[in-house]
């Protein structure tokens with residue numbers, strides 16, 4: 001039975017997890033035991049917990065949980081105890097969790113504005129880190145995570161799980177080997193419109209008793225809690241931005257390009273493989289919604305690289321047709337000798353309708369080097385081996401992919417094309433450089449390490 005990410009907190013989910021635990025094999029010795037703690041688990045964090053509880057070797061313990069929502073925290077504690085027979089240690093303040101000696105690895109699925117700080121605090125507390133996408137809320141803090149991983153010698157895994165897809169790993173190796181010539185354009189798109197409608201409007205109101213709004217805001221400047229005054233089609237929510245709709249507020253989220261988009265951006269950067277761009281242009285708007293959302297639901301972004309190649313990225317939450325019947329999110333790569341569409345394969349440029357295209361067969365000896373399991377298993381493997389190369393991607397690659405989303409948003413918000421120095425990670429534009437980082441709230445600053 002497959003659980004959706006919102007189904008973990010519920011009695012049926014607990015039964016499934018308990019059943020999974022009974023199927024586990026031998027428990028490893030204390031030296032190999034990895035004690036993980038998940039931070040933020042209203043939605044995605046439950047997939048982390050479930051992933052660790054279901055691991056077959058029995059050497060992974062969900063030893064800690066942290067959330068600023070008291071209901072989520074208490075429920076999660078009960079569910080994990082029921083599933084594993086061990087009560088996890090519960091934390092409200094992630095800083096206490098990161099200082100705890102009883103945890104080996106932290107996984108975090110808080111809103112985006114906390115990601116880099118949790119990752120760095122975790123490493124400073126001696127822990128390896130699985131950090132949800134995007135690893136950063138701005139370019140500067142992403143670079144600090146890269147520096148922290150080097151400084152503290154910790155494993156950092158980024159939550160773009162396509163990097164653990166064996167077919168994609170094989171095909172990316174082929175692309176990098178020149179199988180369809182030199183890649184001249186890489187393209188990613190997100191045309192999701194389910195769960196992407198109006199988010200309504202809000203006004204300052206009382207903070208629910210179970211939520212620590214100050215800790216939720218963390219590195220963002222303190223603002224009043226907002227409740228909804230105009231609802232968005234009956235969706236029940238604690239607040240205007242909480243949960244989930246924070247994606248559409250620049251203080252906490254990075255818009256759709258940094259929400260679903262960062263998955264496709266990561267694939268695009270993986271295949272394009274040119275590092276940082278030298279120029280970025282982005283335009284669009286938030287159309288067809290009468291709401292307080294700040295971020296665009298229609299956005300086209302173009303990145304140019306030193307060699308003249310381009311990466312194009314589109315967000316269209318109003319909807320679209322499905323390119324090559326490829327679903328509402330996708331990627332394609334155009335080389336000098338042919339093109340590649342994720343999920344469809346390699347093709348020649350022969351003229352004709354899509355269904356008449358000539359496929360280029362994948363060579364029989366082309367293999368994926370990943371039969372190491374899903375993203376959570378690969379994280380645990382890397383934690384045990386102490387090799388970042390056993391994780392699906394480097395921290396630098398995670399930074400580069402996330403930085404693309406941030407660069408696109410800066411160009412969009414300024415409404416002009418920007419030149420970027422990828423070495424210095426600075427624009428040639430003073431106003432744009434102010435948006436490379438943020439003013440961190442006192443007590444929640446991301447440490448400068450680079």
Ligand SMILES: NC(=O)c1ccc[n+]([C@@H]2O[C@H](COP(=O)([O-])OP(=O)(O)OC[C@H]3O[C@@H](n4cnc5c(N)ncnc54)[C@H](O)[C@@H]3O)[C@@H](O)[C@H]2O)c1
Nearest residue numbers: 040041042043044067068069109110132133159216243244
């Ligand atoms: N990899 C994937 O496929 C995938 C899928 C969905 C979401 N995500 C990512 O996961 C993250 C969470 O998304 P979501 O939809 O679950 O959001 P959500 O708003 O539903 O849940 C966030 C949780 O974090 C908690 N939280 C906030 N600040 C905290 C803090 N300082 N300490 C501890 N807990 C804190 C909240 O109380 C809440 O329970 C996002 O960054 C998102 O991009 C990844």
